[in-house]
Amino acid sequence: MKILLLGQHGQVSQELQRALQGAGKLTVLGREQLDLAQPELIRQHVQRLRPELIINAAAHTAVDQAESEPELAFTINATAPGILAEVAAELGAPLIHYSTDYVFDGSQAAPYRESDSTNPLSVYGRSKLAGEQAIQAVGGMHLILRTSWVYSQHGKNFLLTMQRLLQERESLSVVDDQIGAPTWAGTIAQATVQLIKHWRSGHAGPWGLYHLSAQDETSWFGFASAIAAHLRNQGKRVATLQPIPSSAYPTPAQRPLNSRLDCSRLQQDWQVQLPTWQAALEQCLARS
Template identity: 70%
Template sequence: MRMLIIGRHGQVSRELQSRLGAVGELIVLGRDELDLAQPEQIRRQVRSVGPDLIINAAAHTAVDLAESEPDLAFAINSTAPGILAEEALTLDVPLIHYSTDYVFDGEKVGPYTEDDTPHPLGVYGKSKWAGERAIAEVSGKHLILRTSWVYSNHGRNFLLTMQRLLQEKPELRIVADQIGAPTWAGTIANSTLALIERWQAGGTAWGTYHLTAQGETSWFGFAQAIGEALRQQGKPCATLIPIPSSEYPTPAVRPLNSRLDCSRLAREWGVSQPDWQTALQACLAGQP
């Protein structure tokens, strides 16, 4: 099986590359080989590879920057996924695409389900929601996997930023009123592998699913867990002070509630995720 992974250096892509080689041949295209802002380049590259499965692990994920460059965000997050879905339909192969909790406004009291109507607050969320619709409108074989608060040992993310700042600063003020599930990119890759194996065994429950770690915390709680891991290693750690989002303004408004109900993925595909604390320990230990 030939699997085309779009995106080479992103957090999820790197974890996918370390796991999926066991089930087939990987063709990985980074930005230098495939610019998602260039529709004809997308079509040309997909047709040249002729894959049995397409995985779109690339996106415009700079949430605040998207507010000042909406055209680029929509080109990469909306137009490109629709084109990938069209090419997948032509080849009669599945498309796996990753989306985000930012498609919701965060005003719901409980966890969001796949049946809740998206209402994104900013350009990033609006572009990702438009991408979901573009894929669904093509009506091909697809899995849209919404996740949240992604981190890993690579790239730029909250975990790595906190590990650095906690050792550099005497005190850190961290937002405590945004609630969600920190999700290790390795968890996403492990679940993607499980989904591919179930598809190969005959699974066809295509559609949109939520895929995050189990449990919930705030950014403050996540920072506390990172700090505790540093202390256990005998490293210095800053004092953490909880603050409301209003004291940390950003160009893009973040949803206060990013909790996603992942029970449908477990029910229809038999794929579930570990709790966020267990996954964090696995990430910190460098486990697969």
């Protein structure tokens, strides 16, 4: 099987490259080979490769930066996925695309289902929602996988930032009123491979939109506390953690207070079992 993976150095892409070894002939295109900020190039590149499966792990993910460059965010996160969906449909190939909990405003008390109303608070969230809608407008075989609070041992993310700051500082304040599920990029990659196997073996569920995040929930403060506990278990001295409300840590982009995603539909339709965030964090940290 010829698989085209867009995105090369991102967290999810790095884990996908590991998880997809042996799954087929994998072609990885990073920004240097195909810049999604130049959507006019996408169609000819993908048509030339003629993949049997397209996975789009490329995105504009700098949430705060997107507030000052909305046009770029929408080009990469909305226009490009729409074109990818068109080419995938022309080739008869499925498209797997990743989206975000930030399509919601976080005002709901319960975890969000796929059918719940969206209301993004940020440019990033609006651009990712527009990408979902562009893919859905094309139709065809597609999986849009909304995830949350992605971290890994690669790039820039909360885990790596906390590991550094906890060892550099005496005390550290972390937001405690945003609730969600930290999701290891490895969990996303492993679940994606399961989905591909089900499709290839003729046991695919319905195509469409699904939620894919780790199970259980915590706050950013709770996540930081778990990271601190791991460092302490290694005999390292760590900063004292202080919980604070979001109002005490203003950012250019507003974040939803409730980022919890109900992932039961993915498990029911595609038989994909997702780990708790605690178990996945242990797995991630054991690899370092």
